[in-house]
Amino acid sequence: MSSLESILNFATQLAEKAGDLIVEMRSGKHLSVDFKQGIELVTNADIAADKLITSAIQDQFQDHRILAEESAPDLEKISDLSTPLWIIDPIDGTVNYAHNHHQVAISIAYCVRGKVQVGVVYCPFQAEMFTAIRGQGAWLNDQPLQTSSVNDIQRAIVATGFPYDKSETLPLLMKRLESILQHCADVRRLGSAALDICWVAMGRLDAYYETVSPWDFAAAQLIAREAGALCGHFIDVPADMPEELYGENLLISNPHLFKPLKSLLADAENAR
Ligand code: IPD
Ligand code: CA
Ligand code: CA
Numbered sequence: 001m002s003s004l005e006s007i008l009n010f011a012t013q014l015a016e017k018a019g020d021l022i023v024e025m026r027s028g029k030h031l032s033v034d035f036k037q038g039i040e041l042v043t044n045a046d047i048a049a050d051k052l053i054t055s056a057i058q059d060q061f062q063d064h065r066i067l068a069e070e071s072a073p074d075l076e077k078i079s080d081l082s083t084p085l086w087i088i089d090p091i092d093g094t095v096n097y098a099h100n101h102h103q104v105a106i107s108i109a110y111c112v113r114g115k116v117q118v119g120v121v122y123c124p125f126q127a128e129m130f131t132a133i134r135g136q137g138a139w140l141n142d143q144p145l146q147t148s149s150v151n152d153i154q155r156a157i158v159a160t161g162f163p164y165d166k167s168e169t170l171p172l173l174m175k176r177l178e179s180i181l182q183h184c185a186d187v188r189r190l191g192s193a194a195l196d197i198c199w200v201a202m203g204r205l206d207a208y209y210e211t212v213s214p215w216d217f218a219a220a221q222l223i224a225r226e227a228g229a230l231c232g233h234f235i236d237v238p239a240d241m242p243e244e245l246y247g248e249n250l251l252i253s254n255p256h257l258f259k260p261l262k263s264l265l266a267d268a269e270n271a272r
Contacts, residue, residue: 004110004117004133011108011120012131014056018049018106019124022091026100033098040164041094046070049090049106057086069215078114078214078245085111087245089215092121093192102126107194109218114242119219121194130198130223138201138226145227148203151256156184156206158261159196163211172269176209179268180261194220200252201227207253207261209234214245221252230258234265 001009025031025045032044050070057066061084067077068088077085089107091097097104102125110118121130130145132138138145150156158180162173181187188205190196193212197220199205221244225231235249253261 004136007110007118008120008131008133010060011110011118012122012129014053015106015108015120015122015129016124017056018052018090019122021045021052022049022097022104022106023124026097031098037165041098042070043091043094043098045097046091046094050088053088053090053106053108054086057088061086067214069213073213073215075214078242079240081113081242087111087116087214087218089194092194092216096191101191103190103192103195105192105194105198107215107219109222111218111245115244116218116222119222121198121220121223123192123195128198130201130220132223132226134222134226136226138223140198140202145201145223146203147200147224147228147254148206149256150206150254153183153257153260153264154185156253156257156261157186157188158184159188159190159199159205159208161189161191161193161196161210161212169211176265176268179264180209183260183264193217197221197224197252200224200229200254203254207251207257209249209251209261209265211249212247214247217247217250217252218245221250224252228255229253230255232258232262234262 022045064084066086087109093104108120117134119132193216196208201224233249234251
């Protein structure tokens with residue numbers, strides 16, 4: 001077994017364990033909800049799943065670094081390429097989780113020198129395990145993944161999301177949304193960026209755009225890329241940032257729609 005295969009096995013098992021934990025915590029009576037900075041929802045299950053995943057990684061790989069949304073959210077780590085970096089979102093879709101929706105995922109990415117090598121996104125409520133190894137393809141459970149073949153922008157179903165704090169960006173977000181709604185078939189806001197991107201990988205969606213954090217998309221982006229999606233940004237990435245881990249102005253789509261969607265989103269600010 002190659003070392004990336006054994007990393008994938010390790011990450012898959014961890015995602016399953018964390019999935020069991022969050023399913024059990026939601027079914028019991030001990031779920032508590034809080035708000036970070038008074039606005040961003042977090043539950044005790046986010047904290048517990050983060051601890052389960054990060055302590056297992058620390059035990060197994062003492063010299064690796066971890067970027068994890070709840071316990072180690074220091075974003076400067078993405079620019080330090082010295083040692084392997086694990087990027088963890090213990091629950092992506094916390095609002096869905098706290099409201100008893102199913103669109104919830106655990107996301108685990110393993111990165112070397114700014115490039116994701118292994119990605120695991122697990123939706124425990126739908127028993128869907130998305131995985132990829134760089135250069136070797138992407139799978140949902142044991143089925144290989146491929147993006148949709150929609151090539152007419154008017155037929156495209158596009159997912160997006162919105163930040164918790166919309167105070168500064170709302171007018172621009174609305175312009176982009178308006179532009180997409182004007183030119184595409186429809187829009188979805190499903191509440192888990194990681195699953196949005198995996199759904200592009202498997203063709204349930206044709207494209208996705210949003211500004212998010214590395215833990216929201218690092219694993220899913222590899223899965224989408226390995227399924228044939230084009231992954232990039234609709235506004236240029238600053239020169240000092242590792243492109244694959246930079247979450248601002250992300251665009252991920254099937255290969256036919258990337259270019260037209262990129263122009264739509266880039267030009268939205270200046271549209272009418
Ligand atoms: C959120 C989800 C959501 C996206 C938000 C993220 P969280 O992650 O991915 O789809 O629109 O920007 O913060 O907070 O549930 O881990
Ligand atoms: Ca997230
Ligand atoms: Ca989260």
